[in-house]
Amino acid sequence: MTMSPAPTIRPTAPADEARWKELFRAYREFYRLEPSEEVVSRVWGWVIDPDHEVNSLVAEADGTIVGIADYRRFSRPSTGSVGIWLDDLFTDPDARGRGVGRALISRLQVIASSEGCSVVRWITADDNAQAQVLYDDVAAKTNWLTYDAKPQES
Numbered sequence: 001m002t003m004s005p006a007p008t009i010r011p012t013a014p015a016d017e018a019r020w021k022e023l024f025r026a027y028r029e030f031y032r033l034e035p036s037e038e039v040v041s042r043v044w045g046w047v048i049d050p051d052h053e054v055n056s057l058v059a060e061a062d063g064t065i066v067g068i069a070d071y072r073r074f075s076r077p078s079t080g081s082v083g084i085w086l087d088d089l090f091t092d093p094d095a096r097g098r099g100v101g102r103a104l105i106s107r108l109q110v111i112a113s114s115e116g117c118s119v120v121r122w123i124t125a126d127d128n129a130q131a132q133v134l135y136d137d138v139a140a141k142t143n144w145l146t147y148d149a150k151p152q153e154s
Helices: 015-029 039-050 100-115 129-138
Strands: 008-011 057-060 064-076 079-089
Touching: 008 100, 015 039, 015 057, 015 079, 039 100, 057 100, 064 100, 079 100, 100 129
Parallel strands: none
Antiparallel strands: 008 057, 057 064, 064 079
16 A cells, blocks of 8 residues: 555544444454444444544545544543543554554644643553554653453442
């Protein structure tokens, strides 16, 4: 795949549905999540719903969408501020190492700055070494650990 020097970053549009879904499925597969068209369709519905908290950007190169970034704002009570949470970042494997992820993160940093947000934050798997090379270059690794607790009946 031949790419332009810098991808174009723009908000995800309804016309992007087929390619966004393809990349989102690949993202879920990368993280070994159970395939689910119900989940893919639900999240796409969130992305295109202007009243939902989830937003999305796409990276386009040579007329093809080569990356996605799904994000939302979150309140930070400890600092009395709002941040941007990057939920999903995925680059087409054929376009990796060409600045797509960097460009998507950079756009989120610009959005955060323009909105007065205090941080752009994300998590990644501890074995995702390729992505961590980029993340270590564009952000500071925190000392926070993540825990997940299952919902339970009262």
